[in-house]
Amino acid sequence: MTATSYVAEQDFKRLNPVTVPSTSSFGPVGTRTFFAGDVIYRRGDKAMKIYRIDTGAVRVYRVSPSGCRNILAFHSAGEWFGLEASGHHEDYAEAICETRLRPFSTSGSMPLPVSLLDLCLRNLSFAYVRQSLIVRPTAVARVAGFIEEEACKSAGGGPEFELLMSRADIADYLGLTVESVARAFTRLSSRRIIRLDGRLHRRVRILDPSRLIVASL
Amino acid sequence: MTATSYVAEQDFKRLNPVTVPSTSSFGPVGTRTFFAGDVIYRRGDKAMKIYRIDTGAVRVYRVSPSGCRNILAFHSAGEWFGLEASGHHEDYAEAICETRLRPFSTSGSMPLPVSLLDLCLRNLSFAYVRQSLIVRPTAVARVAGFIEEEACKSAGGGPEFELLMSRADIADYLGLTVESVARAFTRLSSRRIIRLDGRLHRRVRILDPSRLIVASL
DNA sequence: CGTCAAGTTGAAGCACCTCAAGCGGGGTGG
């Protein structure tokens, strides 16, 4: 179980053209833009805001005492994250691609456009789904379940969609190694259950939804 | 019905700063008693109440499409459970041993003695802890982490405590088989990190806390 | 064209799972 290096995508970010974070007058706090690998908050930071994703995607993770990164959740457009029980963040949040966020202060008197309880229940529900993913016995089952999940989130159930996250991110989310994830993808691909295309093989087309479900059991 | 009543040492001061008024002041809802294996609610039941545990312990689980039981959480004295996002329960709840509960209606006009948001945040926090447990690579690491967790919850960090749940429960919680859990226990035991005693070897004494931590990494 | 990052593939080793058998305590019935 190798600890993944997080330096990688930050280097990648430096190659991207730098744009000024737009401070459009949207509500009490403006929109902020992040690039792949940018840190949104760190463990230990004061938790005073919650964030809504306009475009892009975010990974929320913790680092175990042994140094392994453990991704708790991927959040994509329309979702909220950043709510903490205590006054400080217990985890890290990073953009996995170009991402526009709207922060909302939780301490201010400004009314929030979302119920904190609903938000929390939704994230709890996500957590339970992930738990049922991780305990699946084989790597193929976990990856197949992950693909189903992403298909629902990204494409509204449509057959084709783009994975925003790297294989390493998926591995740290599913509790597998990068190699096992890659092998699971190729196995599903060679069995004609999915097809992989595009840059870094991150474009997924589900060819046989019913066999994908069978594979995920 | 097996009247196997494991009388748990309760000190329910720890997690909840909320003080619960006596049942009488809350009118219609009283205390209910369950025995080991009794069902508290089922998947599909209308979710109209939340429950506070007075004494005993509860397992909350789901059943995967493939028929595997997946335990999401163990709750013990002082903790709350049963809150659902939708109007129906997505999971099952059963008593692990003799358990006294206080149900509180969430729909009534009666004020609740606990913040639903706090409750939800706490359960989310539990879920994240469990996730970091499950992804640990080896069976010994998972079981060691589980023992630490239970020591904190049951004995307030004390060196000796009683496991309320069976090895099968632990297995379904950690994503392992019963045999692997048993082997991990014996391994920790023969390495003099813990000692197992009592009925069904459920009494655990932590002999070497620091090596337990090392084993859990 | 060289470099680097991300992904894929191969080979060897080990950990977990499966199946099976063996304990041991508690409860039941003769």
Place this chain on the structure above:
DNA sequence: CCACCCCGCTTGAGGTGCTTCAACTTGACG
């Protein structure tokens, strides 16, 4: 009272699948 059964736990042997380490491919960028 004692034998028996049942259930939970433990232990053993064999097979499978994941991890580890390593090499290779591909695409992007300068």
